[in-house]
Amino acid sequence: MREYKIVVLGSGGVGKSALTVQFVQGIFVEKYDPTIEDSYRKQVEVEGQQCMLEILDTAGTEQFTAMRDLYMKNGQGFVLVYSITAQSTFNDLQDLREQILRVKDTDNVPMVLVGNKCDLEDERVVGKDQGSNLAHTFGCTFLETSAKAKINVNDIFYDLVQQINKVSPVGKTKPKPGSSRKCTLL
Amino acid sequence: MLVSLAQQQILYLQAEAEESRLKVYGKDDAGQRYEKNGKSDDAHGKITKNSSSQEKEAGGNTSRDSVLGSDCCVHAKCFPLFKRVKQYRKEASKQQQPPPVLMKKDNCRFWGEEKEKDAVWGVFLKKVRYQRPSAIVQIVQAGGNHNISGNAAGGGTESQNGSCSGSPDESQAEIAHLMWETVRIKVLRAGSLERVVEAVANDDTDVQATHLSVFLATYRTFATAPQVISEILSIYKRATTDMVRKAMLDALHVWLDTFSEDFEQGSEGYDCLHKTVLPFTQEENLKSLSLKVQYKLRARKKMKKAASVHSLRTSSPLQIKTYCLMSIPETHFARQLTYFDKELFLNLRVWECLGQLWKRRCGCPTVQATVEQFNALSGRVVATILLDQSATIQMRAKFLDKWIRIAQELRQLKNFSSLKAIISGLESNPVFRLSKVWNLISKDRIAIYTQLSQIFSEENNRMAQRTLLEMEGTAKFPTQSKSPKDRRFFTRVLRGPAAASRLAAAAENDTPNGTIPYLGTFLTDLTFIDSAIPDRVHENLINFEKRRKEFEILAQLKLLQGSAKGYRLEEDPYFTTWFNALVVLDDKVAYELSLAIQPERNPVKGHRKNDSFTSNSSSENTEQGLQRKGSIPSSNESSIMYSPTTGSTANGSGVLSVNPEFIVVKVSSPTKGDVMYKSIMVGNSDHTPKVIASSLEKLGMEEEDPKNFNLVQVLPHKELRFPPNANVFYALDTSVHPTDIRLEVRPNAASIHNNNNTISHNHSKNSVSKLSTRST
Numbered sequence: 001m002r003e004y005k006i007v008v009l010g011s012g013g014v015g016k017s018a019l020t021v022q023f024v025q026g027i028f029v030e031k032y033d034p035t036i037e038d039s040y041r042k043q044v045e046v047e048g049q050q051c052m053l054e055i056l057d058t059a060g061t062e063q064f065t066a067m068r069d070l071y072m073k074n075g076q077g078f079v080l081v082y083s084i085t086a087q088s089t090f091n092d093l094q095d096l097r098e099q100i101l102r103v104k105d106t107d108n109v110p111m112v113l114v115g116n117k118c119d120l121e122d123e124r125v126v127g128k129d130q131g132s133n134l135a136h137t138f139g140c141t142f143l144e145t146s147a148k149a150k151i152n153v154n155d156i157f158y159d160l161v162q163q164i165n166k167v168s169p170v171g172k173t174k175p176k177p178g179s180s181r182k183c184t185l186l
Numbered sequence: 187m188l189v190s191l192a193q194q195q196i197l198y199l200q201a202e203a204e205e206s207r208l209k210v211y212g213k214d215d216a217g218q219r220y221e222k223n224g225k226s227d228d229a230h231g232k233i234t235k236n237s238s239s240q241e242k243e244a245g246g247n248t249s250r251d252s253v254l255g256s257d258c259c260v261h262a263k264c265f266p267l268f269k270r271v272k273q274y275r276k277e278a279s280k281q282q283q284p285p286p287v288l289m290k291k292d293n294c295r296f297w298g299e300e301k302e303k304d305a306v307w308g309v310f311l312k313k314v315r316y317q318r319p320s321a322i323v324q325i326v327q328a329g330g331n332h333n334i335s336g337n338a339a340g341g342g343t344e345s346q347n348g349s350c351s352g353s354p355d356e357s358q359a360e361i362a363h364l365m366w367e368t369v370r371i372k373v374l375r376a377g378s379l380e381r382v383v384e385a386v387a388n389d390d391t392d393v394q395a396t397h398l399s400v401f402l403a404t405y406r407t408f409a410t411a412p413q414v415i416s417e418i419l420s421i422y423k424r425a426t427t428d429m430v431r432k433a434m435l436d437a438l439h440v441w442l443d444t445f446s447e448d449f450e451q452g453s454e455g456y457d458c459l460h461k462t463v464l465p466f467t468q469e470e471n472l473k474s475l476s477l478k479v480q481y482k483l484r485a486r487k488k489m490k491k492a493a494s495v496h497s498l499r500t501s502s503p504l505q506i507k508t509y510c511l512m513s514i515p516e517t518h519f520a521r522q523l524t525y526f527d528k529e530l531f532l533n534l535r536v537w538e539c540l541g542q543l544w545k546r547r548c549g550c551p552t553v554q555a556t557v558e559q560f561n562a563l564s565g566r567v568v569a570t571i572l573l574d575q576s577a578t579i580q581m582r583a584k585f586l587d588k589w590i591r592i593a594q595e596l597r598q599l600k601n602f603s604s605l606k607a608i609i610s611g612l613e614s615n616p617v618f619r620l621s622k623v624w625n626l627i628s629k630d631r632i633a634i635y636t637q638l639s640q641i642f643s644e645e646n647n648r649m650a651q652r653t654l655l656e657m658e659g660t661a662k663f664p665t666q667s668k669s670p671k672d673r674r675f676f677t678r679v680l681r682g683p684a685a686a687s688r689l690a691a692a693a694e695n696d697t698p699n700g701t702i703p704y705l706g707t708f709l710t711d712l713t714f715i716d717s718a719i720p721d722r723v724h725e726n727l728i729n730f731e732k733r734r735k736e737f738e739i740l741a742q743l744k745l746l747q748g749s750a751k752g753y754r755l756e757e758d759p760y761f762t763t764w765f766n767a768l769v770v771l772d773d774k775v776a777y778e779l780s781l782a783i784q785p786e787r788n789p790v791k792g793h794r795k796n797d798s799f800t801s802n803s804s805s806e807n808t809e810q811g812l813q814r815k816g817s818i819p820s821s822n823e824s825s826i827m828y829s830p831t832t833g834s835t836a837n838g839s840g841v842l843s844v845n846p847e848f849i850v851v852k853v854s855s856p857t858k859g860d861v862m863y864k865s866i867m868v869g870n871s872d873h874t875p876k877v878i879a880s881s882l883e884k885l886g887m888e889e890e891d892p893k894n895f896n897l898v899q900v901l902p903h904k905e906l907r908f909p910p911n912a913n914v915f916y917a918l919d920t921s922v923h924p925t926d927i928r929l930e931v932r933p934n935a936a937s938i939h940n941n942n943n944t945i946s947h948n949h950s951k952n953s954v955s956k957l958s959t960r961s962t
Contacts, residue, residue, distance in 0.1 A: 013545050017717035025718065034714035035739075037646040037865055056644050060544065060713035061706040063557045065773075066564030066607060069614040074644055095773075102777060103615045 001043070001050050004161055007075030008057040009068075009100075011092045014083040015116040017059035018147035023157055024055065044154075046161040053157060068096075072103040076168075077110035077160035082131075084115045084144065085123040090130065097138055110163035111140040112156050119146040294371070305377035305385075306724050308731075309370060316367045373397075376727040379409055383417045385730075387425075387433035402441055403740050404733040407542045408721065411448050411455035412462075419466055435475060438463070442482055447535055449482055459483060509764040511570050511588055518758070520595030522765070523563065523604040525755040527702045530556050531603070532750055536743045539708055540736055541716025556705050560607045565770030567611025571623070572779040573769060582783070583626035586612065590627070590635045597638055599753075600658055600701040602651070609639045616780035623783075643850070646865040648707055650850050653867055655703055655746075700750035703743070711739055849915065851927040853881040855895075863928070870915040877914045881931045900928045 008016045024042045025032060033039065040055040058071055072078075078100055082089040093113070100109055113135040115126060128144060135142030141159050145152040300307040373393055374385040386398050405414055415438075422434040441448070448455040459479055467476035530552070537543070538550040571585045589608055596605040611617065612635070618624075624632070643650050719732040771779070848870070854863040864884040868877055878892040899906040899919055906919050918927060 015717075017714050021714060021718045032715070032718040034711045034718070035647070035652065037649045038862065039647050039714075041647075041862075043862070057710070057714075059717070060541065060709035060711075063554075064560055064610075064706050066561045066610045066614065067706070069618070070610055070642075071644070073613070073615075073618075099615075099773065105619075 001052050003052045003054060004077065004164055005075050006053055006055050006077045006079065006157065006160055007071050008055060008059075008079045008081060009071070009096055010062075010079075010081030010114075011086075011089040012059075012062040014081045014086070014089045015147050016057055016079075016081050019079075019081065019114070019116060019145065019153055019156070020055055020057040020059070022147040022150060022153045044157070044161070046158050047165065049165075051161055053161070055157075068099060069103050072100050077112075077164045079112050079114055079156055079160065081114045081116050082126065083117045084126045084131075085117050085120050087125050090115075090126045090134075093134070108167060110160055110167055111138060112160055112163075113138060113140055113142045114156055115142075115144040117146060117148075118144040118151060119149040297370070299375070300372070301724075304727065305381040306375045306727065307372045308375045309372055311368050312371050313366050313368050316365055375731045376723050376729050378727055379413065379417055380421070382728050382730055383414065383437075384421055384430075386437045387421075387430040398437055398440060399741075400730070400734050400737040402437075402445055403537050403737050404540060406537060407540055407733070407736075408728050411453070412458040415455075415458050415462060419462065422470075435472065438475060439478065442478055445537075446482065456483070509760060511585060514761070516588065516591040516595050518761070519592045520599055520601070520604075521755055522758055522761045523592075523596065524599045524601040524702065524753060525757050526559055526762075527556075527601055527603050528700065528750055528753045528755060530559055531702050532747060534705075534743070534747065536740045536747070539705070539712050539740065539743065541709075541713040542721075544709060545713065545716065553705070553709070556603070560603060560705075562770060563604055563607040564611035564614065566765070566768045567608050568614055568617055568776050569769050569771045571617050571620075572771065572776055572783065575779075575782075579622050579783075580626060582620070582623045586617070586623055587627055587631055590631050590638075593638050594634055597641075598699075600699050602641070602655070602704045603702045605638065606642050606704045606706075609642060613639065614776070616776040619780060620784050640850075642704070645850060649865050650848075650867070651704070651707065655701070658701060700752035701746050702750055703746050708739060708743055712736060715739070849918070849927070851918070851929055853884065853929045853931060855881070855885050855887065855931045857887070857933055868915050868918070870913070872914055874908045874910055874912050874914055877908075877929070878931055881929065885931070887931075894934050895931045896934055898930045898932060900930055 008020055010016050020040065021032070024040055040057065042053045042055070044051055044053060056071060056074060058067075061067060080093050080096060082093055097111070100111070101107060113131065115128070115131045117123075131144065132142045141163070143152045143156055143159070145156065147153060294310045294312040297309045297311050300309050369390075371390055371393055372388070374382065374388075374397065377385065382401065386401065388397055409417075418434050418437060422431055425431045425434070449459050450456060460483060464476065464479050464483075466472075467479060534552045534556060538553045544550050544553060567589050571582050571589075574581070577585075589612060593605055593608045593612075596602075596608065627635075641650055641654055642648070715732065715735055719729065719735065721729055721732065723729045848867045850865050850867055852863040853866055864881075866877070866880050866884050872880075874897050875892055878895050878897050881897070882888055882890050882892060882895065896910075897908045897914065899908070901919055901922060906917075908914055908917055920927070
């Protein structure tokens with residue numbers, strides 16, 4: 001099974017961890033434990049393929065700015081999150097994206113721009129058009145989501161997997177030839 | 187009233203032992219019976235109904251519990267806590283039931299939930315060593331067949347032989363055979379503020395102590411200090427029993443003693459202490475509390491003064507002596523960084539790390555200070571390597587090399603905070619991309635660096651880091667400190683002006699050190715707990731279960747703070763001044779400087795150095811290059827592709843000098859049915875049986891006999907079966923990337939035929955199972 005390393009980035013308080021928890025855990029679970037090794041691992045089926053998603057969420061450590069490059073190097077796909085209720089979180093993303101491109105040393109990085117907290121419509125300060133314009137300049141997918149209301153959460157990750165597949169097609173990954181050859185032996 | 191370490195350890199021993207007899211004190215007022223939840227395997231106790239004296243009985247069994255303790259039990263050797271937390275995680279990950287904060291291993295079993303007005307209680311049955319009560323109430327003896335735990339064999343005799351030494355000789359005949367009894371414990375799960383405060387007066391002393399610790403560490407997420415004080419006072423005033431009054435006073439005492447920051451001058455708490463608590467103590471004629479309050483009100487002022495004097499001293503302009511990066515011995519450097527970190531860590535108010543408080547980024551000055559120091563160090567690593575425009579590539583390589591040596595000293599000091607900061611600096615893009623500089627670093631040093639950076643691999647939810655902290659957090663020495671290589675680093679003759687401190691450092695070489703963790707992991711964990719678990723449940727009651735979970739993590743930090751007191755370090759003010767004067771660069775400026783040193787060439791150029799060390803050819807197209815880049819951890823990219831683990835096959839002699847500590851591998855088992863894998867650490871002295879055993883344990887198959895399994899490495903085109911007593915670390919085929927090393931434990935019995943590609947050994951009787959050939 002192919003593994004996908006996805007990094008969730010964005011300023012503090014935009015609800016990154018809520019998105020990740022919602023995606024990985026689905027429903028609220030009492031036994032939630034963030035310290036076990038598969039807390040952020042989830043298996044999903046995208047385009048008929050089983051995929052293992054490893055999500056690296058920077059929640060809580062946004063201010064350890066020195067760590068960002070490290071996170072970015074690890075990722076294959078990026079979720080850039082802002083909150084539609086806080087303009088500054090939206091403004092921060094331009095720098096983040098530039099940093100990703102520098103670290104990845106390419107312009108073609110799988111990425112999804114996410115305006116979170118879309119359930120808080122009456123607190124909205126970042127318009128939907130602002131979001132989609134930014135996504136257009138980034139050349140990436142745009143989604144407005146709500147972790148709380150469970151809107152569009154899974155779509156973020158499915159879309160990223162598809163983007164990663166496009167950038168580096170499945171057939172060329174290492175595990176694939178190995179496993180198919182084993183099957184013929186059987 | 188607080189659980190001591192010794193008692194906890196005794197409890198562990200007790201928990202290990204098995205017994206066959208059971209006595210249950212039940213409560214029948216409402217005629218309630220609680221059905222046992224789910225699939226647990228134990229206990230068929232009969233419940234004796236007795237409503238009159240059971241409360242007292244339960245209360246009499248003091249200090250047996252081992253719920254996470256409070257400050258008092260937090261000290262340097264408190265290993266059981268980590269173990270227990272680990273055990274708990276294992277349990278929690280396996281079971282679907284609501285998690286008891288009292289762990290199963292501690293003979294505590296969740297029985298049910300009890301609801302009343304404004305409160306929800308979790309009811310647990312706990313097995314404790316039987317102590318002869320002053321008045322014996324009705325006892326029902328469960329028959330010898332009723333073993334509490336699944337391991338029935340010889341339970342009776344074992345408990346007779348093994349654990350009755352402490353039981354009273356003078357026991358009456360009819361209870362002489364009773365070694366254990368089961369008591370009923372109520373733990374608050376959710377409640378209104380009033381009920382949460384009230385629960386401090388729980389009749390079980392241990393639950394009470396724990397409840398108070400959790401409450402005081404986390405109350406800031408749901409109430410203010412004045413609210414809590416007024417609640418305590420009003421409960422005190424209307425209380426009908428001395429026990430409740432005493433509990434309320436105890437709570438105030440503990441609070442004043444352990445969280446004096448809540449009563450700093452200018453805070454709400456200070457005013458409240460002055461205006462409400464002081465008059466109250468006088469009214470009620472509570473002398474000792476009154477004295478303590480008055481003392482606190484005075485002491486605050488003094489402390490303030492002392493603090494400002496200190497800051498004056500450190501900020502006074504000192505002449506910058508001849509310090510420069512290269513002239514400071516790395517031991518001294520590391521010790522000074524650790525001095526900073528130790529001060530910050532000991533001053534850290536752990537409750538500031540709580541997700542809800544830290545998220546708001548205000549009122550968390552001690553966390554903020556830790557973050558700033560971390561970023562400052564990383565930034566200075568980058569700046570010292572990039573800034574000097576006249577420096578040659580060789581000079582930059584020397585700077586870089588120096589930082590790796592400092593990092594290595596930090597590893598010895600178990601200062602994971604600064605260690606991570608330096609690694610982050612070195613791996614930050616502007617430095618990391620300078621392949622010309624990295625190429626000049628000696629192979630040995632690169633290997634050391636790789637080993638250090640692997641500690642912080644993000645793989646598997648930072649498993650390497652967590653395990654290491656668990657192993658060394660409260661130990662006196664780093665696990666690998668005795669290798670000759672490390673010794674050489676320690677005893678190397680240092681040059682420079684700090685000869686005296688060099689001697690001091692050498693003298694302290696063998697003194698125990700504390701541990702300073704990287705705080706980010708804790709912040710992330712707490713942020714996630716905060717996101718995943720609701721603050722309020724059951725119609726707006728405070729979810730105290732969540733607070734307990736948070737406290738579990740705070741308690742680990744507390745524990746490490748206790749261990750950090752073990753550092754014996756003195757500040758060198760010249761170093762402080764020099765260090766603080768170093769420039770930190772903005773991201774973009776750093777990148778521009780980096781480009782000036784080594785211009786950009788093509789999108790994959792930063793990784794060309796890979797080619798000499800790995801099998802990947804340079805003709806990979808951009809897309810593949812990108813995919814590869816993304817799929818491997820930072821620590822192994824670029825010029826450092828030959829990590830110590832990779833080197834173990836490629837370059838045998840290199841390994842010995844490098845002395846790598848461990849490698850993290852993924853294990854799975856076909857018998858588990860699911861595709862999920864777990865990660866384990868394989869050390870360089872681990873042989874096949876040990877690796878199988880730890881794999882089985884990790885996969886939740888610890889009941890299986892490791893002898894019935896063999897170990898296989900799954901490779902893209904073949905499989906490698908390990909001989910029964912191989913050194914797995916060295917036997918591993920490391921031609922694949924370190925993160926792609928996959929092992930399987932397979933039952934011997936299922937062996938069917940031998941795969942062509944399997945390396946089979948003469949003395950191994952079983953061949954690889956057919957199951958293994960399923961596609962992965």
